[in-house]
Amino acid sequence: MDNQLIIPFLEELQLEVTTKNSSDSITLLLTEWKTIKAELEILYRNRDKKNTLHVMNKGIGLFLLFLFWSNDSHVKVKELKPLDSLEITPVNLDERLGFIINRPNLFHSYRQLSELMMEQEKLYAKKNIVKKRLSQKG
Numbered sequence: 001m002d003n004q005l006i007i008p009f010l011e012e013l014q015l016e017v018t019t020k021n022s023s024d025s026i027t028l029l030l031t032e033w034k035t036i037k038a039e040l041e042i043l044y045r046n047r048d049k050k051n052t053l054h055v056m057n058k059g060i061g062l063f064l065l066f067l068f069w070s071n072d073s074h075v076k077v078k079e080l081k082p083l084d085s086l087e088i089t090p091v092n093l094d095e096r097l098g099f100i101i102n103r104p105n106l107f108h109s110y111r112q113l114s115e116l117m118m119e120q121e122k123l124y125a126k127k128n129i130v131k132k133r134l135s136q137k138g
Contacts, residue, residue: 001094003080005101009061010077026069026124033062033117044107056104056113063117070124088127090119 036059043052068075071086083093090096096116100109 001083001097003082006064006083006097007077007080009057009064009101010075011061012057013061013065026066029062029066029069030121033059033066036062037114037117040110044110049105052105056100056110059110059113060100060104063113063120066117066120066124070120070127088120088123090116090123 036055039055040052040059043055065075067083067086067089068081071081071088073081073086083089083097093116096112100113100116103109
């Protein structure tokens, strides 16, 4: 996927893009995601398309930030690594993320984003377990 398609979602978060990708930052990000997820559930249930787009864009931005941080990659908009160069990513990331980006108002896009976030959380946890085991052996 072309990075030019994902940059607006990262900019939507209005972050200083040099933010550190510490485990504390990731914990805060995942807490923010839970808040956004609950808000999106209400918006979709009420069919509030007007407000859904802004919240979905923020959710997509959080997923992208988590994707880069969980791969130990800093998020600098002008120096983003291509998504296909990241080590840990959910299955069919390009296709699924493309669907979400092109149709953010659909409920199915929200479900897909939720699944991507959950899969990336699992991959990140697995990576940390492996890393911990390797450091204990050494």
